[in-house]
Amino acid sequence: MLPAAGCSKEASSDQPLTVGFIYVGPRDDYGYNQAHAEGAAAVAKLAGVKTREEENVAETVAVQKTIESMINLDGAAVIFPTSFGYFDPHILKVAEKFPDKIFLHCGGLYDASRHPSNVGSYFGYIDEAEYVSGIVAGMTTKSGKLGFIAAKPIPQVLRNINAFTLGVRSVNPSATTAVIFTGDWSMPVKEAEAANSLIDQGVDVLTAHVDSPKVIIELAERRGAFSTGYHTNQATLAPKGYLTGAEWNWSKVYTDYMAWIREGRPYQHLLRGGFKEGFIKLSPYGPAVSEEAKKKAEEAKAGLTDGTLVIFKGPVKDNEGKVVIAEAVEQKQTDIVLENMNYLVEGAIGSVQQ
DSSP: OOOHHHHHHHHHOOSOEEEEEEOSSOTTSSSHHHHHHHHHHHHHTSTTEEEEEEOSOOSSHHHHHHHHHHHHHHOOSEEEEOSGGGIIIIIHHHHHHOTTSEEEEETSOOOTTTSOTTEEEEEEOTHHHHHHHHHHHHHHOSSSEEEEEESOOOHHHHHHHHHHHHHHHHHOTTOEEEEEEOSSSOOHHHHHHHHHHHHHTTOOEEEEESSOOHHHHHHHHHTTOEEEEEESOOGGGOTTTEEEEEEEOHHHHHHHHHHHHHTTOOOOSEEEEOTTTTSEEEOOOOTTOOHHHHHHHHHHHHHHHHTOOOSEESSEEBTTSOEEEOTTOEEOTTOGGGGGOOOOBTTEESOSOO
């Protein structure tokens, strides 16, 4: 439920509801932060709502200062601190200090047994869009060699790499995905080095899970490789080689939250959704995508939307030959075991041990 004071105040006040959005990087990064900024723009269009945005805020005590400034100087009643590292201890500390304000964090870390009731968490099943992107990539590659540049081998990242690879191999069983971890979310020099290295090894489709895939997408285009995007639509960066991409649709999430809060209705403290809920979407298909690939991709998207297609369905082996999901076992999107993923699937070349 909403904090009692906040619920009464926001439901009855004639004053605009001020909502704050905080980004760890630039809001026009063609990536993670831009996706959230697009969601904030949808909120700004709502009648009776005023938004305040702050970009390039580090995952340090700096975010606490930014949140307090938004509350004390701008009158913010709802704050969306969007970066993963903002949650603990920063959001938790400020939430206790301002019990009548609402703090909603991207990342799915909320635990009702430990965290304040004025805190919530949201995330999306973007591995569904990664799986579909993998189908398109698998049907477009000529070399059968794909590359995935990622920040860190944490469960959310591994889930995307594995879903992409499973999508690829569902239509191209002999294809492989070479995985390189850069070590952090924004490492443009390392990302460029990784992209060049993969292309030099014969990889002809690149994708990524980093804060901004911009460097990777542009480099792939310059070198004549294909690419699939992440976070938001990067098609303008690669008009020839961009195939499709896994996008967030935070506009849906943020406007839903605004409706619940302004009406004084309960909201989910741990909110999740995929294609079915409209939390994610697929980038438009690029000119290199065949009609057959589009058809296969749309069939998979429909199956993921209605629940007839399960990405992590056994038998699934890791890339060391160990069975990680037994035959006939289905790990559906809400299965908590997926939150602890610690392996790369068969066909992914790399190691989670860094």
